Amino acid sequence: MSVTELEFQAHAAESAPEQAIEGRSQWNLTWRRLLSDKMAIASIAVILVMVALAIAAPLFVSLTGHGPEQAFTNSGTTRSGAPVSPGTHGFFLGTDYIGRDLLVRTLYGARISLFVGILTTAIATVAGVAVGLVAGYFGGWVDTVLARFIDTALAFPLLVLALALAAVLGPSLAIVIAVISFFSWAGISRIVRGQTLSLKEKEYIEAARSLGAGPSRIMFIHILPNLLGPVLVLATLYIPTAVVFEATLSFLGLGIPPPTPSWGNILGEAQNYYSVAWWYVVFPAAALLVTTLAFNLLGDGIRDAMDPRTERIFAARRGRRKNKRKAATEPGALPPLTVSELGE
Amino acid sequence: MSDTLPRDAAQPRPSAAETEDDVLVRVENLVKHFPVHGGGLIRRVVGQVQAVDGVSLVVRRGQTLGLVGETGCGKSTLARCIAGLIPVTSGKVTFEGRDITNLSRGAMRPFRREIQMIFQDPYGSLNPRHRVGAIIGEPFAVHKTATGAERKKAVQELMERVGLNPEHFNRFPAEFSGGQRQRIGVARALALRPKLVICDEPVSALDVSIQAQVLNLLSDLQGEFGLSYLFIAHDLEVVRHVSNDVTVMYLGRIAESGPKDQVYETARHPYTAALLSAAPAADPDAAAQRRRIILTGDVPSPINPPEGCRFHPRCPKAQDLCGEREPVLETKLGDPVTHLAACHFPLQAGEILARDAGRDRR
Numbered sequence: 001m002s003v004t005e006l007e008f009q010a011h012a013a014e015s016a017p018e019q020a021i022e023g024r025s026q027w028n029l030t031w032r033r034l035l036s037d038k039m040a041i042a043s044i045a046v047i048l049v050m051v052a053l054a055i056a057a058p059l060f061v062s063l064t065g066h067g068p069e070q071a072f073t074n075s076g077t078t079r080s081g082a083p084v085s086p087g088t089h090g091f092f093l094g095t096d097y098i099g100r101d102l103l104v105r106t107l108y109g110a111r112i113s114l115f116v117g118i119l120t121t122a123i124a125t126v127a128g129v130a131v132g133l134v135a136g137y138f139g140g141w142v143d144t145v146l147a148r149f150i151d152t153a154l155a156f157p158l159l160v161l162a163l164a165l166a167a168v169l170g171p172s173l174a175i176v177i178a179v180i181s182f183f184s185w186a187g188i189s190r191i192v193r194g195q196t197l198s199l200k201e202k203e204y205i206e207a208a209r210s211l212g213a214g215p216s217r218i219m220f221i222h223i224l225p226n227l228l229g230p231v232l233v234l235a236t237l238y239i240p241t242a243v244v245f246e247a248t249l250s251f252l253g254l255g256i257p258p259p260t261p262s263w264g265n266i267l268g269e270a271q272n273y274y275s276v277a278w279w280y281v282v283f284p285a286a287a288l289l290v291t292t293l294a295f296n297l298l299g300d301g302i303r304d305a306m307d308p309r310t311e312r313i314f315a316a317r318r319g320r321r322k323n324k325r326k327a328a329t330e331p332g333a334l335p336p337l338t339v340s341e342l343g344e
Numbered sequence: 345m346s347d348t349l350p351r352d353a354a355q356p357r358p359s360a361a362e363t364e365d366d367v368l369v370r371v372e373n374l375v376k377h378f379p380v381h382g383g384g385l386i387r388r389v390v391g392q393v394q395a396v397d398g399v400s401l402v403v404r405r406g407q408t409l410g411l412v413g414e415t416g417c418g419k420s421t422l423a424r425c426i427a428g429l430i431p432v433t434s435g436k437v438t439f440e441g442r443d444i445t446n447l448s449r450g451a452m453r454p455f456r457r458e459i460q461m462i463f464q465d466p467y468g469s470l471n472p473r474h475r476v477g478a479i480i481g482e483p484f485a486v487h488k489t490a491t492g493a494e495r496k497k498a499v500q501e502l503m504e505r506v507g508l509n510p511e512h513f514n515r516f517p518a519e520f521s522g523g524q525r526q527r528i529g530v531a532r533a534l535a536l537r538p539k540l541v542i543c544d545e546p547v548s549a550l551d552v553s554i555q556a557q558v559l560n561l562l563s564d565l566q567g568e569f570g571l572s573y574l575f576i577a578h579d580l581e582v583v584r585h586v587s588n589d590v591t592v593m594y595l596g597r598i599a600e601s602g603p604k605d606q607v608y609e610t611a612r613h614p615y616t617a618a619l620l621s622a623a624p625a626a627d628p629d630a631a632a633q634r635r636r637i638i639l640t641g642d643v644p645s646p647i648n649p650p651e652g653c654r655f656h657p658r659c660p661k662a663q664d665l666c667g668e669r670e671p672v673l674e675t676k677l678g679d680p681v682t683h684l685a686a687c688h689f690p691l692q693a694g695e696i697l698a699r700d701a702g703r704d705r706r
Contacts, residue, residue, distance in 0.1 A: 025516065026473060203468035207532070210427050212456035213486050214449065225473035 026229070026306075033305035040301025046294035050287075054110040064090060066101035068108040069259040073099050083277040094279040097269060105261035106284050112173070112262040113291065117243040120177055124184030125235045129227075131185065132192025133219045137200055147193065153186035158245075166254035176255045180242045188234055195227040229306045236299035240292035247288055263288045367441075368540055368572045369403040369426065374435035376418070376425050380647060391647045395421040397596040398435070400673075403540060408566070408573040410587030410604070412580060412619065414643055418596040419576045420464075423542045426574065427461055428452045439540070457487060460533035464545040466525035470517040476503070476528055477513035483535040502531040506561060523554035530561060534569065542574045547582060559586060580623040584608055589682075592616045595654040596646055598673055602683030610693060612676045612685035615655050653688065661689050 024032075034040050061067055075089040077099040086094040086102075093103040135146035162179045169175060199205065200223065208222050249255030250264025258265055263284045270280040377392040396418040403409045411419050424430045426437055428444060437445045444455050460483075463469035470479055481499045484490040490498050500510035506527040517525055526546065533541055543562070547555040563586065565571060577583050583590055584604060591601040592615065600613040611617045618637040639658045644650050650657050656666035665688050675681055676690040 025475075203463050203465050204471040206424075206429060207461065207463055207469050207529075208471075208482065208486075209429055210456065210459075210461045211483050211486050211532075212449075212453050213482070217486065222471055222474075226471070 030229075030302070030305045034301055037301045037305060039297050040305070043294040043298035043301065046290060047298065050110055050291050050294070051114060053107055054114050057104065057107040057111055060104055060107055064092075064101060064104060066091070066104050068104050068261055069100065071098040071100050075099070083273060083280055086279050093283045094277065096266070096280060097273050097277075100261075102266075102279060102283055105266055106263070106287055108261045109263040109266055109284060110287060110291070112256055112260070113243045113246060113288070116173075116176060116180065116246040117239040117295075120180040120184060120242045121235050121238045123177075123181040124238060125188055125231060127181070128185040128188025129192050129224070129231060132189040132194075133196055133223065135189070136193040136196025137215060137219050137223065139197075143193075146189075150186045150189050150193070153182065154190070156183065158183045159248075162249055162254060163252075166249070171249075171254045171257045173256055173260075176246055176249055179249075180245055184238050184242065188231060188238070191230055191234060192227055195230065196223055199223045199226050233299055233303045233306065236295060236302055240295040243288070243292055243295070366404045367402050368405045368439065369574070370436075370438045371399060371401045371422075371426060372436045372438075374399045374422065374425055374437065375433045376421050376430070377433045394596050394646050394649055396425065397649075399593070399596070399598055401591055401598070401601065403572050403574050404588070405539075405572055406566070406570050407588040408575050408586050410583035410590040411574060411576045411593060412578060412583050412590065413593035413599075414578065414619075416643060416646070417593045418646070419593055420544055422593070423461070423544050423574065423576055427459055427542055428455065453487075457483075457536040458539045460536065460538040460541050462526075462529050462533050462541060462543045462546045465549055466522050466529060467517075467549075469529055470525055472517055474516075475513065476508075476515050476517065476520075479517070479528060480513075480531045480535060483532060487536060489536070498535070499531075502535055505565075506531045506534070507557075521554075522550050523557060526550060526554075526558050527561065530558070530565070534565065537569060538571070540572050540574065542576070544576050545578070546575075548577060548579060555582065562586065580608075580619060592619065595643060595649055597654055598684075598686060599655065600683075600685040600687075601673070602679070602685075606679060606683040610679070610683075612679065612683070612690035613655075613687045614659050614661050614689075614691060616685075617691055653686070661691075663689065 057068075066072065072089075072095065075084075075091075077095065077097075078084055083095045083097055083099070083102075084091055086092060088094065091101050091103070093101075093106065096102055096105065131146055131150070135143045135150070158179070162175075165175050165179060196219075200218075205218060205222055208218050213222070246255055246262065247264030247267065250262040251268040253265070253268060255264055256262035258269075266284040267281065267288075270277070270284070274281040374396055375394075375398055376396040377394050379389045380391040380393060382388045382390040399418075399422060401409065401411075411422070413419050421430070425432050428437075428447060431446050435445070436443060439455055439458065444452065447455070474482075477496065477499050478485075480502055481490075481495050484495045484498060496513070499513055503510040503513060508524060508527050508531070512520075517528065520528065526549075529546075546562070547558050550558060559582065562573070566573065573586070575583065575586050587604050589602065590604050590607045592599045592607065592613065594615050600607060600611065600616045607616060608620065611620055614637075618639050621635065621637045637660065639660075641658050644654070644657060650667070652665075652667040652669055653659070653662070653671050656662040659666065669688070671686045671688045673684045673686040675683060676685050676687070677692070679685075
């Protein structure tokens with residue numbers, strides 16, 4: 001923390017005593033650290049843009065006049081029946097093999113991918129936290145049963161089950177969501193169970209029990225806030241995994257059934273056309289890559305921001321940058337002292 | 345040490361006026377064994393940790409019972425049994441004459457308001473994710489006694505009473521010092537106006553000047569709210585300062601108990617004498633005069649405690665009888681009836697136990 005920041009805080013304390021007395025929560029501090037991480041900010045921006053585009057997909061339909069499942073056999077394909085290239089006849093990203101607008105389809109694919117990614121992660125997180133908390137807190141036979149259940153879920157061959165289910169019941173969005181949720185909760189559960197096992201031995205849990213607090217109060221008010229950090233990081237990293245898995249299933253024809261567009265099934269169709277229509281592969285693949293990368297980088301950023309040790313790194317970086325800027329603008333002025341320099 | 349503790353809260357208690365009404369908590373023959381499981385697929389019980397093995401004691405209204413002993417002698421286990429935090433193997437705990445042994449959570453609930461605990465570690469005993477207001481207000485939330493503005497007011501009054509700035513109710517425990525955190529713990533324990541406060545080494549994690557502040561706070565509060573304390577510590581001077589009666593534990597059993605002055609001035613049990621001789625004295629002259637009794641060996645395993653007197657393998661006075669027959673906790677050598685010791689060969693007045701009395705002097 002630089003002296004300027006200290007001055008700022010002192011000033012804030014004078015002008016707003018109420019605020020100075022209110023302690024900063026762990027979330028507040030994490031959020032502040034996250035905001036000083038450029039990569040995390042960029043990731044958040046990318047994710048927000050992607051979400052905005054997915055929400056605005058119908059707007060693009062009305063702008064272009066191309067429905068997501070509407071085939072334009074005349075304007076959308078060349079005379080030989082191949083997809084048209086980007087920018088032709090109002091198709092900004094070109095068309096697919098039967099003349100559907102690739103831009104609109106990719107945007108509708110984003111809806112499916114984000115929906116599946118976020119919904120399955122939400123289901124997995126709620127289920128995983130509940131099972132992990134109960135197993136870890138109650139212990140004994142409850143834990144034995146639930147822990148074996150977790151192990152079983154983790155040991156299941158995910159893809160084989162998905163293939164079997166799709167083969168028997170026919171591919172559908174519901175199956176995709178069910179399969180991904182079923183395989184995600186166990187990982188979260190295991191982390192939550194481990195954390196709960198160590199947290200329940202803390203003296204403040206005993207203090208709560210001595211006050212007469214019941215198991216649900218202890219689990220949800222005392223233990224849960226202490227393990228939300230790792231769960232949040234894990235959940236952020238599970239979203240891209242789910243997105244990729246949905247794409248994988250759809251690519252294999254076991255996920256979202258055509259003609260509903262999904263990044264996976266667009267890429268699956270594109271296999272036969274990439275030699276004549278590069279855009280057919282590049283745009284949906286780029287959307288998939290950018291989205292998963294952004295979620296992964298955001299997860300890393302949150303993990304770093306949760307770790308109090310990274311504060312110093314960011315503070316030092318900020319200080320150095322400030323010094324440089326100041327030295328550049330006022331050549332005569334001394335750079336402000338930082339606490340680290342004072343300590344040296 | 346006693347110089348840093350200015351006020352002596354403990355008043356001598358007239359033993360003649362003792363009646364059953366005076367008794368707040370009575371512990372009778374309390375036993376707590378923890379099973380030890382063997383390895384392997386089937387978790388067979390291969391032994392028992394005899395953490396507390398037949399302890400009886402009494403906490404009187406408005407008074408402080410000091411409980412001393414080495415680490416691992418069962419003090420904290422005993423405290424948790426009395427507070428109903430862990431089930432008791434056998435024996436009985438009564439609170440104001442009502443049996444509270446192994447009550448269900450619901451049945452224990454009314455007694456939770458009467459019995460509160462202050463914990464040893466001021467860092468571990470406060471939830472780091474909760475604001476101070478929520479921590480001190482938790483008893484109200486659990487027992488649904490005050491809500492909203494009423495609760496906030498009660499919390500702020502408590503904070504003021506224990507010497508914290510009531511404006512700080514929105515802060516997190518990490519923003520307080522160890523002594524302040526212990527004050528938060530005290531405020532939480534007082535919220536429901538309990539009758540008994542079990543202090544499990546409340547000052548051992550604090551530095552000495554802060555210890556004095558917290559001890560004075562505890563003694564002020566005792567007068568103000570008529571609290572009774574079960575005060576657990578391994579610092580004999582602290583116990584001497586706060587207690588009316590003292591009980592010395594060794595390996596899950598009571599070695600000696602009685603009024604503070606009796607136990608400190610005329611210790612009968614060699615273990616008590618050894619503990620007293622090991623306590624550092626603030627006066628260097630007195631320290632030079634003192635002869636330390638150096639015990640050999642470690643505390644034996646509570647899984648397999650020694651036969652007979654549990655202290656005999658380390659006792660400088662041990663004889664064959666000590667390893668064969670267990671001594672009874674009883675009055676020795678014409679002491680008052682309240683002063684009990686469990687020893688076959690209690691110390692005479694003026695008897696010196698230090699084996700190498702000459703060489704130990706510095």
